[in-house]
Amino acid sequence: MTPIDYITGPIGLMFSNSCILIIVLLIFIMSLRLFLDRRKKAYFTLTLSLLIVLIYHGLNLFTSLQSVPMIGTAYTGHLLQVIAFIVMNAAIFQLYNKTGNREFVLVMFFIGSAIALSFAHFHWNPSLFALNSPAYSPLYAIHNIWLELYLFMLIFVCFYLISPYIGQNGKYQFSLTVYFVLQTAHMSNVYLFDHHQLGLTVVENFMPILYYAIMFFMLFDRVVELLQAVYRSSITDGLTGLYNRKFFFGRVSQYVNGDYKVSVIFGDIDNFKKLNDTQGHHRADGVLKQVAEIMTEETQGIGLVGRYGGEELVALITQPGFKAEHIAEAIRSRVEAESIVTISMGCSKYKKGLTAEELVKQADQAMYISKTTGKNKVSVHNGR
16 A cells, blocks of 8 residues: 555545544534523534534545445435535524524525435436445446535525625635535546546545634634623623623622722712603613713723613722822713713722722712712712
8 A cells, every 4th residue: 555545545534534523523512512501593503513514424434444335325425415514504604693484494495405306316216326336336426416516506505695694704705615626626536537536536535624624713713702792791781881780899899809909980970860851761871871981981901890770880990000089080071071961970999998898889978979069070988
């Protein structure tokens, strides 16, 4: 056996399918875990597609161990390849978009067409599928070309229907291009060179590894994005994008427990209820988001901002050398100048022995002093 036989022969095919099985198994385990935890349709479709891919390449691995591959096994593998391609691309689309009955019917149509094409060919030429018939006879090759061409059509359909609607457009188009080159090399080697073109055989054997590696990184990146989005939504306020009360208080507790010299700013938008009643919730929400943006800009790099509740916004100043009252005054003056409302603010500074709850409460008390002594001002808690 020559070195080239290890690449183009059964050993090369075994190595390729073994690598693919490892890559796909990793994605499958990740997808299955996500589906069991979250029960989302996209994870189910992805898990199903990966299961089909595992069966397909497991079948390929089994076929590579046979001295003479049989038609029944080979044709089943081709059909599974087509179905896996359809379902996996549907899963990728679902990871980025909400899907309904229309998309489900479209996927079922493509799968049904592949199965119908296979049954029609079997009905017309049942002798082709005798278990003792070699898989790569000339008659079988010509017969199988319709399923191959159908897969080509699906590649272009995915370019047109899926590519524009997903986030990682470049990676996805690259994966389809790789698959197109792979399918072109396969068909050229089968129908033009009768499996005797070594270069095309190398492409057939090893380009699937590149394809599934791209899919792995693309799916992994998307799953990480989704998990980050879920985590982000659990710690932030949906309207303003600021940290929610629970997360904010948790961060204050961390700094206080670490005995860091932090400060808290507590702000309450003046006459917010009146604004809600006279100009409506939409207008009031817009003002709330505007004030939140101002607070975020003024504390960028030196602290974090949260929505404590209603029209109450809070900031934790974590960097030494910045006085909370100066930052609060900058926020107050900008709110007055740039929006249709004003804001009353209070500040408190951590002193040894204070709890996180007491520190926030002191800032709240200072804000209340601003509210009851004319509004649109900054007050500092005296620390007693």
